[in-house]
Amino acid sequence: MPSPLHDVVIIGSGASGAMTAYQLTKKGINCLLLEAGPNFDYTKDRQIRAVYDLPYRGFGKPGRFPHVTQANEFTAALWADEKQNPYTFDPKDPYYWVRIRRMGGKTLVWGRASWRLSDYEFKAKDHDGYGDNWPVSYAEMAPYYDQCEPLLRVSGRIEKLPQLPDGVFLEDKSGDSTSIARFISAAKQKGIPTTKQRRAQGTLASSANLLLPDALATGKLTILPNAIAREVTVDKATGKANGISFVDRRSRREFHVRARVVVLGASCLETTRLLLNSKLANSSGVLGHYLFDQFYVKNTVQAIVPEAKNGRAPGGLMGGTGYIPRFTNLGLLGKAKPDKDYLRGYAVDFSSGGTPDPKYFPHYGEDLQKALAAHTNTGFNATTMGSVLPRFENHVSIDPVVKDAWGIPALRISARYSENEFKMATDAMNTLAELCHAAGFEMLGQHDQMVPPGESIHELGTCRMGDNPKTSVLNKWNQTHDVKNVFVVDGSSFVVGGSQNPTLTITALAMRAADYMAEEMREGSL
Amino acid sequence: MAQMMKRRRILQVAAGLPAAIALRAQNPYAAATSGKPDELPKLEAIPPDGVADAQRKFCTGIQLAALKRLCDMVLPRIGETPGAAEAQAAEFLDFILSESPTDRQTLYRTGLDALNTQARAKQGKSFAEVDAATAAEILAPLGKPWTYKDPAEPLTKFLRTAKADILTATVNSREWIQVVSQRNRNAAGTSIFWTEIA
Numbered sequence: 156m157p158s159p160l161h162d163v164v165i166i167g168s169g170a171s172g173a174m175t176a177y178q179l180t181k182k183g184i185n186c187l188l189l190e191a192g193p194n195f196d197y198t199k200d201r202q203i204r205a206v207y208d209l210p211y212r213g214f215g216k217p218g219r220f221p222h223v224t225q226a227n228e229f230t231a232a233l234w235a236d237e238k239q240n241p242y243t244f245d246p247k248d249p250y251y252w253v254r255i256r257r258m259g260g261k262t263l264v265w266g267r268a269s270w271r272l273s274d275y276e277f278k279a280k281d282h283d284g285y286g287d288n289w290p291v292s293y294a295e296m297a298p299y300y301d302q303c304e305p306l307l308r309v310s311g312r313i314e315k316l317p318q319l320p321d322g323v324f325l326e327d328k329s330g331d332s333t334s335i336a337r338f339i340s341a342a343k344q345k346g347i348p349t350t351k352q353r354r355a356q357g358t359l360a361s362s363a364n365l366l367l368p369d370a371l372a373t374g375k376l377t378i379l380p381n382a383i384a385r386e387v388t389v390d391k392a393t394g395k396a397n398g399i400s401f402v403d404r405r406s407r408r409e410f411h412v413r414a415r416v417v418v419l420g421a422s423c424l425e426t427t428r429l430l431l432n433s434k435l436a437n438s439s440g441v442l443g444h445y446l447f448d449q450f451y452v453k454n455t456v457q458a459i460v461p462e463a464k465n466g467r468a469p470g471g472l473m474g475g476t477g478y479i480p481r482f483t484n485l486g487l488l489g490k491a492k493p494d495k496d497y498l499r500g501y502a503v504d505f506s507s508g509g510t511p512d513p514k515y516f517p518h519y520g521e522d523l524q525k526a527l528a529a530h531t532n533t534g535f536n537a538t539t540m541g542s543v544l545p546r547f548e549n550h551v552s553i554d555p556v557v558k559d560a561w562g563i564p565a566l567r568i569s570a571r572y573s574e575n576e577f578k579m580a581t582d583a584m585n586t587l588a589e590l591c592h593a594a595g596f597e598m599l600g601q602h603d604q605m606v607p608p609g610e611s612i613h614e615l616g617t618c619r620m621g622d623n624p625k626t627s628v629l630n631k632w633n634q635t636h637d638v639k640n641v642f643v644v645d646g647s648s649f650v651v652g653g654s655q656n657p658t659l660t661i662t663a664l665a666m667r668a669a670d671y672m673a674e675e676m677r678e679g680s681l
Numbered sequence: 682m683a684q685m686m687k688r689r690r691i692l693q694v695a696a697g698l699p700a701a702i703a704l705r706a707q708n709p710y711a712a713a714t715s716g717k718p719d720e721l722p723k724l725e726a727i728p729p730d731g732v733a734d735a736q737r738k739f740c741t742g743i744q745l746a747a748l749k750r751l752c753d754m755v756l757p758r759i760g761e762t763p764g765a766a767e768a769q770a771a772e773f774l775d776f777i778l779s780e781s782p783t784d785r786q787t788l789y790r791t792g793l794d795a796l797n798t799q800a801r802a803k804q805g806k807s808f809a810e811v812d813a814a815t816a817a818e819i820l821a822p823l824g825k826p827w828t829y830k831d832p833a834e835p836l837t838k839f840l841r842t843a844k845a846d847i848l849t850a851t852v853n854s855r856e857w858i859q860v861v862s863q864r865n866r867n868a869a870g871t872s873i874f875w876t877e878i879a
Contacts, residue, residue, distance in 0.1 A: 193878055204874040207728055207855035212773060213870075214849065217781040232875040257878070405879075513848055514841065517824045519755045602829030 157413065161187040161377075162676065164399050164414035166384045166429070169260025170658050171644040171665040172420030173362030173370070174303075178669035180375035184676065187412060188367075189382035189401060191421070192256030197359075204229070222251040224610060225264075233257065233264065239560040243567045250568040251609040252424060258380060259363030260422065261612065262658070267355040268504075269309040270655035271300050271320040275485065279651040283484065283498050286545055289650040290622045290631035293320065299663035306365060307659070311353035319350070319480040319655070327351045334460045334507040334535060334594070335475040341593035347482050347586075352504070381405055383561050387417055387433040387641060396435075396641045402561045416640045416672060416681055420665065423647040424551060427617040428566045430628075430643075431553050436618070436635040442628050443552055445545040445616040446570050447652060450605040452539040452580050455503075456587040457511055458596035463533040473532050479503035481542070481654045483582075497578040501541035502654035503587065509534045515599040535596050539583040541605075542654045544575050545616050549608075570608040580605050613657050618647035633668035640681050644668050728855060735772040738779035739786070744793040745775055746809035748843075751796065754820060755847045761860060768854035770847050777850075792839025799836075 163179055165172045168190040176186050206213040209228045219236075220226040226234045235254035244250045255261050275282060277289040277296070297320070304323045311324035329351070331339065339349045357365075370376040381404035388411065390397040398413040419426040427443050430436050437443075463473050483500035484493050511534045516526040549570040557565040584603040591598055621627025624636035629648050635641045644665040646657050675681040729735075737745055752765035752774075765771070778789050796808040799819045804811045808819065822837035823844060831838050851857050853870060861868040 200876050201873050202876070203871050205855075205858065206853045206870040206872070207730075207858055209874070211777060212850060212853040214777055214846075214853075217777060217785070221782075229872045229874045232877045514845060515827050517826055519820065519823050519844060520757055521759060523755075524759055600827050600829070604829050 158411070159413070161185055161412065161414040163187070163416045163418055163672070164189065164412050165418040165420060166399065166426070167191075167260060167420035167422065167645065168258050168362060168367065168378070169255075169420065169422060169645075170262050170265075170362055171646075171661050172260070172418070173262075173366040174662045174665040175418050175420055175642075175644050175669045175672075176370045176376050177306075177366040178666050179673060180370040180373040182669075182673040183373075183375060184673060185375050185377075186370070187377045187379060187414065189384060189399065189412070190256075190258050190260075190378065190380045191383045191404065191425075192258065192380065193404070194258045194378070194380040222249070222607075222609075223253050224251070224606070225253060225612070230264070241557050241559060241565050243554045243557055243565060245569065248569065248571045249607050250570050251607045252566075252568065252614070253609065253612045254422065254425070258367075258378070259361040262361040263359075263363065265360075265658060266656065267360050268656040269304065269307055269311075269322075269353050269355055269659040270480075270502075271322055272296070272651075272653055272655055272660050273318050273320050275318050275481070276651045276653040276655075279499070279653075283493065285498050287619075287621065287626070287650055290620050290627075296660070296663055296667070299667045300659065303659060303662045303666060307355040307360060307662070308357055308365075309353055309659070310351075310356050312351040314348070314350045316348055316350070316480055318482075318485055322353070324353065325356060329475075331477070332475040332507055333469075333472045334463075334596075335477055335505075337594040338505060338507075338535070338590060338596075339477060341590045342479065344593065345586075345590070347479055347590070349477050349479050352476055352478050382410070383563070384421065384429055385409075385432070385561070385563055387419075387429065387435055387638075389433075389435065389638070394638070396638055402563075404561070407561060416642065416676065418642045418644055418668075418672075420644045422645050423614040423617055424566060424568070426643055426645050426647050427551055428553070428564075430618065431551075431566075432564055436628055436637045436641060436643075438637050439625055439627060441547070441619065441626060443617050444547050444550040445619050445650075446549040446551060446568070446608075446614065447543040447545045447616045447649075448608060448613040449611045449652060449654060449656075450539075450541045450543055450572060450576050450580065450608070451611045452541070452583060452603055452605055454536050454600075455539045455580075455584050455603065456535075456537050456591055456601045457515055457599045458535045458591040459511060459530055459533040459599060460507065460535055461533075461595070461597050465529050466531065468532060474508045476504065476506040479505070495578075495582060497575045497582070498544065499542040499575075499579075500654060501539050501579055501583050503537050503539055503583070505535070505537040507535050508532055511536075511599055535591065535594075537587050537591075539580065539587070540611070540654050540656075541576060541579045541583065542652060543608075544573060545619070545651060546573060551617055568609075572605060572608065576605060577603075613646070613652065615646040615649035615652045615657060618643045619650050620648050621650065632671040633664060634671070642668055642672060730769050730773065731855060735769065735776060737772075737775055739775045739789075740778070740793065743797060743807055743809075744790070745771060746807060747793045747796045748774065748789075750809045750816065751793075751820075751843060752847050752851075754816060755844050756851050763851075763854075763856045763860055765847050765851045767856045768851040769856075770850035770854070773850045773854075774843075774846055788835075788839050788842060791835060792843065795836045795839070 162185040165188045215228040274293045280288045310327045313321045382401045396417045400411045481500035554567040580603040618628040620629045749771040752771045756765040758764035800808040800811045858870040
């Protein structure tokens, strides 16, 4: 007896897959969700432990995660193991591919930053002539952002900045510490805007607690963990997808599920790998190309607030955070003359408080301990997040040799930054140092070294949207041009990313795609 | 130091024995066990560092002696706060280096050898044996201002790496945390641990 025919099979339980499931099941559509990793029980699978009780005193097992700088010994079990899940790259151009295979995906530990894109991104080509526009506008996306922010419980402050559209926020009424206010004032004098962080709130802000429980409550969602998708299968007679073949993570048994519609939300590069291995949706030849992300320059500046030294900080001087949205090359949308020697721009997270890392002090022994004591809670630092230009040559392909632990061909990644990103990073460093000086802070260190591509965990663009099937993989509804019942809802659909963290936009796109799918299914078009 | 701690622990255990034996003698069931049969136990336990001597895994004897001296200089005991020696940071780093990638191992091997080479050149002794002024002279590269990029000079690169490792190995040790967390709750060294996937 054949397995049941599902309305929709969804790959991935993170932000995009779970949002699709949430939206479709609300509309009465039966969904089967496959997650490559295990389900888990928060009360059993997490525990408070002391660092000295860990085998490696917090260092972690040496060499276990050579490309996951976010991993530590406490969180080691979260990240996808590179031996089981290998990928390749030219050693000259390392790529840090960071993955989580557990129910909830990367939303288990995401940074929660939730920014909208604007038409400076959706219509970027109209603005500066580079690359391509998205096939959707901000006006089309706004209603979906409006629905996603309350679901994620995003706090923020209304600012009326055209490059950073306001949202439906839990209003952030918090004040600023004196040191933060000084930095904001210095920025304002240079015409640089600032705002409060916009972040999802709650003890856990994951698809696992915010989306999947409601979807399950409809009775329309079935979740299947430990199911590693191998291939999107196609009915040769119709040319349409008819399901997914997958392998059970633990037993390695092979299975197949049947579905009317296939939705891929496995994360940008896993989805692309699945399509490449399936030899689908690539009549354009751009599948896997235009890989980009945001570059980070971590702790671009590290400064101290001198009045806080030696424990003499008056109340209210230290603490707090803020955000500089992109402020370069804006001008009037569509008519801007670049004001920098690079295109587009960067954003900045800044925070006050804490003790600077010992590496900044050229001491050791008692002198170092005295320096650290004198600088307790004096720190001010800022991290740059810059937009990376989508370029055809940054791409992924299937490695001809390497396979994962389940025999599925692995990905080969070729990506490097361009001169545009290097110039932007240097400008960010100089600007932030100038602001710190103007705010009366003392500099301990500054640099413009970008993390390797991929490390921001914001990989995007390898199944890009577009109106033209010859130059894009997806149409404006996240539907593949080539196979009408295959949708891609994760960050691989992005055409331009900007400097904003992408998760909120990914959820808004997934919700919008789900609405379209539901309507098409109701009309019998899918 | 490890021997002193072991002796202290034995004395602590012995001091509690007579009272417990006297109580149990009054009731045969209590004599069988002082535990509570209907409760699930949560037994206090300790990591091995404080009660056992770690076996050397990576360094040669003279390298380990240099590493111990370096540890003591980077983070000495200050007042009541234990230093790297009490935390057995050198012994711990010796272990972790034995499992580290080759480039890390090479950095430490050449760095420790360079400390000994310079010490012999200056005083005809190993780094562990030279006087304080000479040892400080050898560690002068640690006084250079911080730069993001690794220094070109191998000894400076090694010393910066070792400084960070020694600090981490010490402040993450049970010996350091137990003392410092009494003064500062933020130094408890606890966090959420995710169990391995089955």
